[in-house]
Each structure stands twice: as C-alpha cells, then as structure tokens.
Amino acid sequence: MxxxxxxxxxxxxxxxxxxxxxxIPDPGPNEVLLKIDSVGICGSDVHYxxxxxxxxxxxxxxxxxxxxxxxxxxxxGSGVRxxxxxxxxAIEPGIPREIDEHCRAGRYNLSPTIFFSAxxxxxxxxxxxxxxxxxxxxxxxxxxxxxxxxxxxxxxxAIHACRRGGVTIGSKVFILGAxxxxxxxxxxxxxxxxxxxxxxxxxxxxxxxxxxxxxxxxIAVDRGTSAKExxxxxxxxxxxxxxxxxxxxxxxxxxxxxxxxxxxxxxxLVLVGMGKPSANIPxxxxxxxxxxxxxxxxxxxxxxxxxxxxxxxxxDVKPLVTHRFPLEEVLEAFETTKKGVGIKVMLxxxxxxxxx
Amino acid sequence: MSQGVSRPxxxxxxxxxxIPEPGQNEVLLQMNAVGICGSDVHYxxxxxxxxxxxxxxxxxxxxxxxxxxxxGAGVQxxxxxxxxAIEPAYPLHNDDFCKSGRYNLSPRMFCCAxxPYDGHLCRYYAHNANYCFKLPECxxxxxxxxxxxxxxAIHACRRGRVKLGSxxxxCGAGPIGLLxxxxxxxxxxxxxxxxxxxxxxxxxxxxxxxxxTILVTKETPQELAQEVEKVLGCMPDSxxxxxxxxxxxxxxxxxxxxxxxxxLVGHGxxxxxxxxxxxxxxxxxxxxxxxxxxxxxxxxxxxxxxxxDVKPLITHRFPLDQAVEAFETTKKRLGIKVMLxxx
Numbered sequence: 256m257x258x259x260x261x262x263x264x265x266x267x268x269x270x271x272x273x274x275x276x277x278x279i280p281d282p283g284p285n286e287v288l289l290k291i292d293s294v295g296i297c298g299s300d301v302h303y304x305x306x307x308x309x310x311x312x313x314x315x316x317x318x319x320x321x322x323x324x325x326x327x328x329x330x331x332g333s334g335v336r337x338x339x340x341x342x343x344x345a346i347e348p349g350i351p352r353e354i355d356e357h358c359r360a361g362r363y364n365l366s367p368t369i370f371f372s373a374x375x376x377x378x379x380x381x382x383x384x385x386x387x388x389x390x391x392x393x394x395x396x397x398x399x400x401x402x403x404x405x406x407x408x409x410x411x412x413a414i415h416a417c418r419r420g421g422v423t424i425g426s427k428v429f430i431l432g433a434x435x436x437x438x439x440x441x442x443x444x445x446x447x448x449x450x451x452x453x454x455x456x457x458x459x460x461x462x463x464x465x466x467x468x469x470x471x472x473x474i475a476v477d478r479g480t481s482a483k484e485x486x487x488x489x490x491x492x493x494x495x496x497x498x499x500x501x502x503x504x505x506x507x508x509x510x511x512x513x514x515x516x517x518x519x520x521x522x523x524l525v526l527v528g529m530g531k532p533s534a535n536i537p538x539x540x541x542x543x544x545x546x547x548x549x550x551x552x553x554x555x556x557x558x559x560x561x562x563x564x565x566x567x568x569x570x571d572v573k574p575l576v577t578h579r580f581p582l583e584e585v586l587e588a589f590e591t592t593k594k595g596v597g598i599k600v601m602l603x604x605x606x607x608x609x610x611x
Numbered sequence: 612m613s614q615g616v617s618r619p620x621x622x623x624x625x626x627x628x629x630i631p632e633p634g635q636n637e638v639l640l641q642m643n644a645v646g647i648c649g650s651d652v653h654y655x656x657x658x659x660x661x662x663x664x665x666x667x668x669x670x671x672x673x674x675x676x677x678x679x680x681x682x683g684a685g686v687q688x689x690x691x692x693x694x695x696a697i698e699p700a701y702p703l704h705n706d707d708f709c710k711s712g713r714y715n716l717s718p719r720m721f722c723c724a725x726x727p728y729d730g731h732l733c734r735y736y737a738h739n740a741n742y743c744f745k746l747p748e749c750x751x752x753x754x755x756x757x758x759x760x761x762x763x764a765i766h767a768c769r770r771g772r773v774k775l776g777s778x779x780x781x782c783g784a785g786p787i788g789l790l791x792x793x794x795x796x797x798x799x800x801x802x803x804x805x806x807x808x809x810x811x812x813x814x815x816x817x818x819x820x821x822x823x824t825i826l827v828t829k830e831t832p833q834e835l836a837q838e839v840e841k842v843l844g845c846m847p848d849s850x851x852x853x854x855x856x857x858x859x860x861x862x863x864x865x866x867x868x869x870x871x872x873x874x875l876v877g878h879g880x881x882x883x884x885x886x887x888x889x890x891x892x893x894x895x896x897x898x899x900x901x902x903x904x905x906x907x908x909x910x911x912x913x914x915x916x917x918x919x920d921v922k923p924l925i926t927h928r929f930p931l932d933q934a935v936e937a938f939e940t941t942k943k944r945l946g947i948k949v950m951l952x953x954x
Contacts, residue, residue: 310892357870365869365894419894511887520716520901521708526891534887538860542875542899543661545716545770550891552869 263382264585264602267317269307274585277319279384282332287389289344291604292401294381295323295409295576296592298435300373304589310529314375321381321602322348322372325395325404335389344392345404346380347411347558348372364415364555371553381585383604393558399565402579402601402611406572407561409599412527413439414561415554417447420500420525424448427496429489429517430470432504433461435575435598436527438468440502442570445469453489453498464598468574482509482537486516498522506530512537520544527551573611575599581609614670614733623655623671625934631737633683638740640677640695642953643752645732646760647941648674651724655938661878665726672732672951673699673723676746676755686740695743696755697731698762698907699723715766715904722902732934734953744907750914753950757921758910760948763876764790765910766903768798771849771874775799778846780839780866781821783853784812786947787876789819789924791851796820797919804843806835806862815947819923832861839866847871855879861886869893876900924948 263277282288299309300320307314328342338344350370351358357365373379380387395404417440422428426449430437433456444452454465455474462473472492476485490497497519503510506528514524515537524546541548564570577597580588582604592600603609616626633639650660651671658665679693689695702709702717709717721739724730731738746755768791773779777800781788784807795803804823805816813824823842827835839862840846848871850863855877863873864886873895890897913919926946929937931953941949 310888360870362870362894367869520718521713526887529892530888532886532888533884535882536885536887537881538875538883538885538899539661539878539881541897542878543901545713545899545901548887548890548897550887550894550896552892552894 261382261384262582263319264321264582265317265319266303266314268314269303269305272304272320272586272589274583277382280386282330282386284333285335285389286332286386287328287335287338287344287392288330288384288386289326289346289392290329291324291326291380291383291385292608293325293405294321294602294604295405296321296588296600296602297323297409301589301593303373303375305593312375316376318373318375319378319380319382320373321379322374323405323408324348324372324380325401325407326604328392329384331389332386338389338392338394343395343401343404345395345407345558345562346372346387347391347393348379348408349553350388350391362555364553381582381602381604383582393562395562396566399562400611401608402576403565403572405601406575406599407558407565409435409439410443410561410570410572411554411557412436412551413443414557416440416502416525416527416551417443417500419549419551420502420523422447422449422500425450426500427451427493427498428453429498429501429514430454430504431501431510431514432456432528433458433465433473434504437504438465438575438598439572440504440527441465441468441470442572444502446564446570451493453492455485482512483516485509485513489517500525502527504528508534515541515546515548518546520546523547523549525549525551576601576611579603579609579611581606616668616670623935623938625932628733630735633681633737635683636685636740637683637737638679638686638689638695638743639681639683639735639737640697640731640743641680642675642677642731642734642736643694644676644756645672645951645953646674646756647672647937647949647951648760651730652938652942654724656942659726663726667727669724669726670729670731670733671724672730673725674756674759675699675731675736676752676758677731677736679743680735682740683737689740689743689745694746694752694755696746696758696907696911697723697738698742698744699730699759700725700902701739701742713904715902732931732951732953734931744911746911747915750911753925754914754921756950757925757948758907758914760786760790761794761910761919761921762903762906763787764794765906766900767791767851767874767876768794770898770900771851772872773798773800773849773851776801777848778843779803780847780850780863781805781853782850782859782863783807783877784809784816784824785853786924788853789816789947790921791853791876792816792819792821793919793921795851797913802843804839804847806839832858833865835862836865849874851876853877857883864890864895864897867895869895872896872898874898874900925950928952
C-alpha cells in the first residue's frame, strides 16, 4: 500500500528532483520514527532545486528536501520518555551535533556542526517516514492541526527575529517585504504587543493580504524609490514617529539601507533576508544614531512558544496556507512555489490525510 | 581672560573674552586642564565636522575640568572651591530619549565646541551644574579632564558588551583604542588583542596592558582575522573598532565569534561596503555609538579607586597661551594626549 512505502522527494542535482522509494528507517536511541503528515515548501528548497547550492552549502550527494514538517510518532527508540506512538508532533529541523559553547549558552542555532534537515548533506522530511531526534519533536495538542504544526518552522523564523529585534508591548515595527516571512513577522509582532506595524512591498496583492492580517499601514514601493525616500515614507505614515524595530525580509540592498534610515535612533534593524555577501550600508548613520544591525540565523528555543501560541489561538497561521498538493505532485507544488503564486504551499505526505 | 578660539578661516587664536555669570542651575568654573581631541583639530583644519558647520568663531575644547568659583541660582550639590569634571554634552529638552536614559541620542543637545556652542578652552567658563561632577581629592584635574575620552571608551565597552571573561579585539592603538584597552581590562576582559599600523603605538599598548599586539602590514581582513584567532586561541566575543577604516570594519566582522558584537567607534564615509551576510548569518551584531551617557560617575569611581590609570596617556602639557603650539603637536600625532593647562 502506498502509505507503507517511504516515498521521498530527493534532489539529485540542480533541476533534478525525483520521487523515490527509500527504506523506512529504524529509530535509534533517543529518536522517534515519524509518519510525516504535512511539509511546507520553503524558498530555500526551491533555491537548492534551481541552483544546487546556497552560499557555502553545496549539494554533492542526493538529498531529501523539506524542513517545515509535522507528523505522528510511529515508533519510539530507546530512552525516549516524553513521546509515545500516536503522538502528533511538530519537527524542529536543526539539531546540534556537539555540546559546544553556543549550545551551553542556549544559542544552539549558532553551533557550526549542527544537523539541519534539507541542508546538504543532511536529509530533510519530504517523505512518508523519517527518524528524528526525539528532543526536537514537540507534541501538538489536538487543537493544533498538522499544517499549523508544519507552519511552526517559518513562524519560528519570525519569533527569533522579533526577539532579536526586541519587539515588545507598544513597539512600532517596520517590516520590509510582505512575502511569507514578512507576514509571519507581522503576526508575531502583533502577538508581542506591537502597537503599529508598517509593511512595505512591491506587490499590491501582497500588501492587501498584509492589511487583512493586521498591518496598521502598508507602503507600496516601486523600483524608483530610493532607500532614503522609503525611510521618509515610513516616518510620514507613522505621523512623524520612527519605528523602534525594522525587520528586513527581502535580502535586497535597497531595503537593508532603507532599514537603517527608517529606524529610530537607539532602535534595531533585524536582517532576516539573505543578501549579497557584500552590501553598501549607511554605516555612519547607524553609528551616530546607535541603530543596531542584527542578523538572524534560523532560530532557537521557539517551538514550545509557537505550540502554545497556536494552541491558545493567539496566532492564526491558517490563512497563510494557500495551496496543498499530495506528495506525488511534488513537481507541480515546487513550480507553484517558484512562481510566487499564493503564500505557503503544503505537501501532504500521508495518503490517508490530505486535508488541511 | 584668554580663550583658544577657532575661526572659520582655519586659524586658531588666543583672545580675551569677558568672564561669564553663571545662570540658573549653572556654575562658573575656573578651568584647570583641558585635553585636545581629534575633533578640535578637525574643526581647526576644516571648519566643520559631518553636519556641524562653523559659522562664527568658536571656543574649542570639550575635555575639561575646573574649580567652581561661583554657583548660580538653584544649584544645591556644588559650592565654590569644588573641583569638577565637565560633561560637555547635555540634552536641551526632556524628551523620550532623556526619560529612558539614552540622553546622548536626543536630537537637540548642547555640546561644548560643537557649532554653534563654545567649548571651554579658556580660563573661566559657565556650565550646567547637573553636568559637572565633583572630583574627590585623589583624582587630579588632569585625570578629571581625561574623563571625557574615557567616557567614550566606557560607552564603547558597554555597547560592545565587554564583560567579565570577554576576549576583545581592538582595532587601532591611538588614544581611543588605548582607553578602550584600559576600560576593557578594568571591566574584566580576560584577554585583549590590539592591532595597529604603528609599532610604537603597539609598544605603548603593551605597556598599558594589552595581552597581545598585532602589527598590521599587507594582510587582507580575512588574514588578519585568522591572525587574531591564532594569537588569542579563539575568536573574540567583542571587537571595538577605533579607526573608521573600512579595512578594520571588515576585519572586525570576520574576526568576531558568532553571536558576538562589533562596536564601531571610528567614523568613516557615509556608505561603506560591508561583509554584511557574514555578520548576519553568524548573528554578529553591528553597533555604533554616539558620544556617551551615564559615564561620569563611573569614571570618577574608577579613577578614585585607581582601577584605571590614565596618567601614562598624558604625554604633552602646554600653558593656555601656547595653545597654537599644542594644536600643532596634536595635529602631528606626536604622543597620545596633549593637555592644556588653563590656570
């Protein structure tokens, strides 16, 4: 039966994505075997598919894609106490391999030898069955769906970004980019008590969605807008005030610059988008106005918070899932994501559970 | 009374001006010692600094200490005879920045020797009493005058998150770099490595407590970062960049441990090409600083307890009427700190 074959989405090299049957693994000590349910497609999955590499991470061997996943426990390995067969879980893809200074200090995302699903050479979760470290599988209450569980990964990017930015009650926040990442940052900022959220994008359609999800103000940017002009526009819509935190989600140099200019003195610009290795930055402005520039690398200590926020219905990620495809239609799913149509595309890996 | 005055025509002269009366909440000070800063030299040479443009003659000097001669109305905490260190910049409006303790970021500030405000390179000067800090007997007037540049270093080390056990890289061994070295060590940094183009500056750095020095020659920033790691045995948690040179900004980013901080003290051009992705994906924070805030009481305490010794950094002294020679000496970058004696 289809559900007992471990159908997996394997990237062999760029442009060469294949559906293969792989053996169902056995969970080792402290691991669980998961029957995967929902997996979201990330821009990075598409990037590996199109380019075979991201920065220093280069695909050299076939690799299973997918790192935004949820599923149910099929079998537990030895030593696993907090999970049992049947438990529904969300999967945190980054697992440190050694207890180094970063791990001990609680910033395990910075550990250089960390395992990360679907980053070469580590396999991801776009399959029917996978094993995973049980400490990085978080039980989902009944009130949280598998798709919400899979959304915890991009939501975590936002939780970490908003934390790094110091978003808190009364914050004025400026988000650059209204794609999936901009939108999750919008949701999290609101949850953290931000009083006003300005979001900008090139696309009116994306800005409309942002407004529906709670943006206080939207700014349509066109290709002719300069970084300083964008900064000025933000000040204008905020009635002369400047944002305490700016969250850059596009990776473009223009927005990195605008983020500096827009931010209030003493505030923080968080860089989520990944830009070019070298960027021209208004350094003197950030120096004399004490605007901190802080990047983010993935996240740490976010899953428990995310599960609670979803369970208590304080955050609603369901509107962000716009497309779903069965695992077998992975290529169409990837093409849809690549076209930038909709927001989050989900792959459904359990043939018996194809709904949201 | 004599004052060292810079004119927009890039001439510094010594002139006589009237002795001011202290206003409400002010004190009249007889000036004791005033240090010369790179910015004083810059105004002298260029008549401007960034957006601050000289439009009329301006008294220079913002690193000063003096003795209270007369108190204005409302002054409770100072009396005639008290020796004080002068915090030269203070906010003019009690805005949100002031209320939250970051008064240095207030958009409208008074600042000595920043156009259009006069400094205190003179014999008599009146200042806001809330920004005059009493010096104990054991802290000399020269040490008091040193509190201003020391404050730059205190604010830098705070913003740079230097703390007990930190490993610190300092780029530049000029006066600011050396002060950061003193403050970093006093803050409890375990090891400080400092780099510079000049071996004599590095010798001074070694004398005042640098654990390691690196003479920069032809390396690329990445190579220098590797040298730093080799010499320290690990990557620094904090880098304090005191040169304003793009090369050092790059070095700071490449050198710093993931999760660490690069603190930019030195000013460079408006737009700088920066290895931003490297910093971002390793969560190396890039922070700048504008002057300082809430540093004077701490500086006085550290000088009084002898935990920080700035005296080795004072290399030249001139009487006020030899101000021009003092400025020429500073401009030539001879020595470290040039002091003018005003009494």
